[in-house]
Amino acid sequence: MNMIKLSWKYLIAKPLSTGLNILLLALGLAIITVLILIQDQFENKMTKDAEGIDLVVGAKGSPLQLILSSVYHIDFPTGNIDLKDAMALSKNRLVKNIIPLGLGDNYQGYRIVGTNHDYLALYSATFSQGIAWEKPFEVVLGHEVAEKIGLKTGDTFIGSHGIGSSSHEHDAHPYVITGILAPMGNVLDKLILTSIESVWYTHDEEHDHATHEAPVAKKGFPVTDQDREVTALLIQYRNPIAAVQLPRFINSKSALQAASPSFEISRLFELLGIGVKLIQGLAIVIIIIAGLGIFIALFNSLKERKYDLAVMRTLGASSWQLFLHIVLEGVILTILGAVVGIAIGHLFLVILVMQNDQGAISTLSAAVFLKEELWILGYAVIVGILASLIPAWNAYQTDIAKQLTKA
């Protein structure tokens, strides 16, 4: 026998009240756990995906949409821009490197991104199979794409128009897979990468076989005398002055829009933050109610237990042991609540991820444990102590003789 076992025995003697209190607290803490997990992973992922990209240039529209579509590949592009405008920009002395992107097609919902080899270098991509594209219609699959659609190097497929699944297929040219990326843990995992030229040629009405066999541009822009378009440009600054001058310069030119990923992301988090705060508030209200529930349960049980407490005193228990006995009950309850809550939170995330195998949520992982979750445990213990303090003090003051003489 020891103090923890003693408190535990009293808890399980009232399974309904104990279970309800644990569940209520667990619910509040589960919400907080999910919020922490999602927030942390989203922020991590979003920062990681935008690393090395100082500025994104695209067609006029919402700057946030531009960033989401061309950095994270989750929203629709704002439109296309003239290749000439893009190339003019690449001559600007404030620009260190420029990576063109051509979007617009997909295969089974996975976006086909026309770009050059600098895009691979930007994320330090490594291959698990094959090599990068060299000619038009050669593609490289992200790890997850390859896994989900079950294709390997040498296989071919036909892309569809549009960036979501559905819409009509291009009948002419199949893509040939030349390589598959190793798991990167970033946005590349969900992309099909190819050359700008591939994207252009799939949309052409006539097919010129000579150009289809010519090697594609591995750096910069493809050389062409035709009027061509790209969707967006990822720009790296040459120096800090560029951060001040370049966006202003580009935005003043009527056709183009420049947006900074870091600025737009922090704006997005600010917007999301309001929602997160609301849910957090709700969770805290639930936790407070759970704390009150524990307080009421202990306080009520104390009335019936005064006798038991007096008997314990006659058996040699000190006032402090009675105090500890009650506090332990509160703390055991809340620790169980926290453990169950954290477990429910992770389980919820597992289910959430299972139901969304594409899109932003599918990149989340439920198998991540954060040190913030230890804080949850800590807060729960504090709730337990606070809820049991007054009942414990009552127990401490038990008047033995009076309790025992009462009928």
Place this chain on the structure above:
Amino acid sequence: MILRANNIEFYYDSKQKFKIPDINLDTGEQMLILGKSGSGKTTILNIIAGLLKPRSGKVEIGQTDIYALKGSQFDKFRGKNIGIIFQKPHILVPLTVEENLQLANFFVEENTHLIEPLLKELGIWDKRKAKINTLSEGEAQRVSIARALVNKPKLILADEPTASLDDENAASVVRLLQEQARKYGAALIIVTHDQRVKDHISNQIIIGGQL
């Protein structure tokens, strides 16, 4: 002398003072305190048990002036040296029979290894894992006797231990109390107004006038 309670004065209301005789007991000695309902039997027992501080006078158990003890020292002394049996068997319901006895050992931080022999002698060894609310009243009272004895107290105090029992159980409870007290060398005081107990112990004092 194992118990010396001399010149004890006590009152709840200063207009109604209890007349409390001096009580002195040797090791292994047994005593019956008789008195009408409301005469102050429980009050005296509480004073001797260290549960109710007298207005004046000393209660000594062994060589210790118990009301001079402080805080948890007092609690440990009480747990170790005084075994109390109440009118109703106040056994802790969330615990099993055995755990009730283990708890008594735990609070005085001493394993007396008496749980098994006591439960066997009192005929409730088979019930050691039983839930308290499945016990009969007689069994429950025997559990409370076992628990009062498990810390090997020097003094056993029983407050109307037979009040809610039938003749047969009442006799057996008194007999068990006497036997066990003798066996473990403890002094025994039984407080009662139950006439059935009178014949078992010759050393008697009566408080609050004639019965």
